[in-house]
Amino acid sequence: MWQWLYKLGSPRHFYEMTTGFVPWLTGVSLFLLIVGVVWGLGFAPPDYQMGDSYRILYIHVPTSMGGMGAFVLLAMMAAMHMIWNIKMADIVAKVCAPVGAGYTALGLITGSLWGKPTWGTYWIWEARLTSYLILLFLFLGVMALRAAYDSERSGSKAASVLAIVGVVNVPIIYYSVYWWNTLHQVPSELGRDGSANPPEIFIPALFTGFAVIGLFFLAVILRSRNEILYRERRAQWVQDLLEKELADV
Amino acid sequence: MLTVANLGCERDERVLFDQLSLTVGSGMLMQIQGANGSGKTTVLRILAGLNSEYTGTVSWQGKPCRQVQQEFQQALFYLGHAPAINRTLTPLQNLRWFCALHGFSDDVAIHTALQELGLAGYADIPCHQMSAGQQRRVSLARLSLTTAPLWIMDEPFTALDRQGVSELEARIDRHAKNGGAVILTTHHSLQTTHLLTVVNLDALRMEVA
Amino acid sequence: MLTVANLGCERDERVLFDQLSLTVGSGMLMQIQGANGSGKTTVLRILAGLNSEYTGTVSWQGKPCRQVQQEFQQALFYLGHAPAINRTLTPLQNLRWFCALHGFSDDVAIHTALQELGLAGYADIPCHQMSAGQQRRVSLARLSLTTAPLWIMDEPFTALDRQGVSELEARIDRHAKNGGAVILTTHHSLQTTHLLTVVNLDALRMEVA
Amino acid sequence: MSRSAIGLGGSLGATLQRELQLAFSSPGRIVNPLMFFVIAVSLFPLGGRMSPDQLGTIAPGVIWVTALLAVMLSMESLFRSDFDDGSLEQLLLSPQPLYFHLQVKVLAHWLVTGLPLVVISPLLGLLLQLPAAGYAPLLLGLLLGTPALSMIAAIGTALTVGLARSGLLLAVLVLPLSIPVLVFGAGLVDTALNGLPLSGVVAVLGALLVLAGTLAPLAIGAALRISVH
Amino acid sequence: MSRSAIGLGGSLGATLQRELQLAFSSPGRIVNPLMFFVIAVSLFPLGGRMSPDQLGTIAPGVIWVTALLAVMLSMESLFRSDFDDGSLEQLLLSPQPLYFHLQVKVLAHWLVTGLPLVVISPLLGLLLQLPAAGYAPLLLGLLLGTPALSMIAAIGTALTVGLARSGLLLAVLVLPLSIPVLVFGAGLVDTALNGLPLSGVVAVLGALLVLAGTLAPLAIGAALRISVH
Ligand code: HEM
Ligand SMILES: Nc1ncnc2c1ncn2[C@@H]1O[C@H](COP(=O)(O)OP(=O)(O)OP(=O)(O)O)[C@@H](O)[C@H]1O
């Protein structure tokens, strides 16, 4: 187990280990996505309260949760990079930020689109939505900081510090916004009673949910592989790889 | 070309110089000398027209510089303490803008100039990735681009290595030989074959006192 | 005192130096030489602990510098490209803070140091009202205040006039004679009576290539 | 010889190109004002407890004040690096007419910072529950107003570029000068929400823009000459 | 010999003294944040058409958001000149503990910029028709909140000090991190206006201050080491 983790920490091993894994992950994610979408959009019955609009939930819930998970992953990688100076951790942190930001943005957009039929408006200043918006800002800040540095290395360290500070703040932000919201009168709380949903609605959600999360990891791995090749472009093994590819063409 | 009459300047109630008169003609090379704080930078900035807190007159081809400003600026190349190189841009982009400010474009000459200064492979690398001396060299590449006859340079040898220094000396020499004029400051002892006029601000102050 | 083994550093995929090993002991004066862009500043910043992007080890009294950081910093005086002089404050205020950062206060010594450098009347004048060379002198006044045995200096002669240069040379010489150690870079040819070790980065690169 | 004369147009084009190159070589120049705009606007609902109606009422003011701050802060860097590295001296000593070069510089800066603000403003209207009738006048007002604000802010930047700590001083100089643009700009939205005719306010905003665009470069030039001193 | 050892306390005292000398030698450091605060707050009534009642409702939010911006912008210069002139390298290479020096530096900065904001805030409450019950909690909240904001802003400043165009980037980094302080700070006024007990909110604000005061210097130190690189 430790051996395996240690190996993952080396860009070259990461690259080689994921080479075989990528097609599988792609296949499984796409399969889950297609089944979930076809089932969810084509066969699941309309909800008795919300009609068809609920179907956006198939994308909304997993992207929303993916965005939050991505920030935790980002911060963990940042900490590993700061403490042990693990290159691979920085690579994952770097590629994780835009993917996570994208998921967060998708969560916000799908949520807003759902909000229109549900609350009659695209946006309300409600605790979860607000803290989620701030999460997007934190992602953007980390990305902006990294981009602002000319030197790759300084940029990555600076972004790491910010990601760690940011993750310490996430729970604080969540509680502050929640508290701020309690004196508010809100049009509608985000219902979370999934148990009330019939299985015909619920099971496709499981499919799309795992598919969206699988796609998250796929994006992170693919981008990491690109980044590895770029950063190690002068290393012998990358040169060899390149020659082999060229020979194949 | 440039005539200075009775130039005086004081800063914070201390007279830096007074009654400084000099004439710089075609083919002349003038070094302004003086200890730290004697006012060399101040003189050069006054001559270039960047500082207007002085008494006396500075004239270009017989007319006060302020009256023939455009004409004077066309004839002037000024190199200050700062290299005038944007650190985000590449040497090529920096030098292109310099050319444009003087109304022409000439990429071939830019590449040649960079090559002469030992920066052949650096044309497209952002300047912040260069050492102090390399940035200075980019700045000096302008000497090969400008057609101005009058050069005013404040400590142009800063940050250059020995080879850089002797190359620049040769460049300055050549300019004077070709009928240009150069006014510069440096704490380094100039090795030029050409006529060198030295103006010593310390001596001047002694005299006055 | 300071031992460097197999130091290597690359920037933007260009190896600046590799396998650089050197030892600086008490009484030694070492000059790092090289053309513009050869990596002198980079070496000094690595030795001072300001740059950690390198391979190899830097050790102080036999232990890696990072492990004995406080002890090492107590023994180090670093003078970078920038003078570390706040332009709004006066020389006195600037130097007082320097002393405080090293755990002592000594106004008498500050005044003496300024006087030695020809800045007798300037102790209470804001530094922005001084010329380039005068500011540099304020910065150099710290040499008389520090008790650190190891001095690392990046182009300390910049902006000084001739008298300033020879005084500084004498100061450095004296420090080495008294058992200190000095590592410096300069494009100027040093006139010291003391043992001078020259490390040439260009030659080093040639060898490797 | 490979040298070719390029005239005033070519020279101004080169300045425009340089500014755009600078902007695109550090994407933060373009993205940061936008992010500031969005983040700062969303602070207001967090700071107070307001019903959607109340939010809608203060929306034009909040959006305009924040846009003003964003434009102003983004202008802070307009002459900063040129001043620090000596390029500004070169510009002042160039035989080319300074007036037009300054106009082009501010224009280039507006293209990469001000214009994106205008484009994204409807999103902020949405966040602040701006009533539907407010969007068109918000866009129009910002389109006319932000270039004028850029010109005004550039005067402040030019005056403060020689100073070490300029951020807040800049604000103190620029904000009072910008009040007319702010009042008419935010007023345009209010006028529309109240169903009144817009042409008068639009004309005033246009006039302010022309005024700022022609007079400000003179002030900027004078200020820069003082600053390099 | 005239040299006398001064220990950690004396050394920190010297840092405090240096910062205060810097502030008093350029009065802009103290006055500009104040002026920004006043001017920016008074822009809001100009930007929208609001009844006195409406103004009073948005007053806490506007005052707090503006105070946050003022603190943040004033922090921009905290390490700037030290970075440019090499003093920062000297601080990092000093054998003294960095943690406490950074704490003192931020504290000194708050004393000359944050504290005056707190003192002047009732005046702005008056301008915005803040109801009488709001003044005491506004003062108390700002007194606890602005030092915490200074600490948070200093992290951003330290991260961006090596960068040329930092103003807006700083805002993008710092504003989201400051939201908890803003929410509880402005919330304190609202709580008071609604006649609810304050002790809970005050306790949270105090906790945020302690947290920021102890953890931020660590992040600031790490960030500075990266920046001088
Ligand atoms: C932390 C991020 C989020 C998570 C984990 C999340 C999760 C969920 C879940 C599980 C539901 C299903 C509730 C049900 O079964 O009825 C839901 C509903 C909903 N979400 Fe989200 N969501 C998040 C963020 C957002 C955002 C940012 C928005 C809007 C911009 C949003 C808008 C909505 C709406 C409108 C509903 C339907 C609410 C209702 O039925 O009243 N959500 N969300
Ligand atoms: N920030 C940077 N990013 C990338 N490369 C850099 C950076 N700074 C310097 N370099 C490169 O590192 C090399 C060494 O730079 P360094 O400043 O150490 O040179 P130096 O020997 O001090 O030169 P000089 O005599 O000009 O001061 C240079 O070739 C330069 O191109």
Ligand SMILES: Nc1ncnc2c1ncn2[C@@H]1O[C@H](COP(=O)(O)OP(=O)(O)OP(=O)(O)O)[C@@H](O)[C@H]1O
């Ligand atoms: N901004 C200023 N305000 C007031 N006095 C100044 C200012 N700048 C320089 N001085 C004073 O003017 C005098 C001349 O300065 P100047 O920079 O011209 O000297 P210099 O001969 O170039 O010296 P160096 O060899 O050190 O560069 C100095 O004594 C200095 O104290």
Ligand SMILES: [Mg+2]
């Ligand atoms: Mg000078």
Ligand SMILES: [Mg+2]
């Ligand atoms: Mg160097």
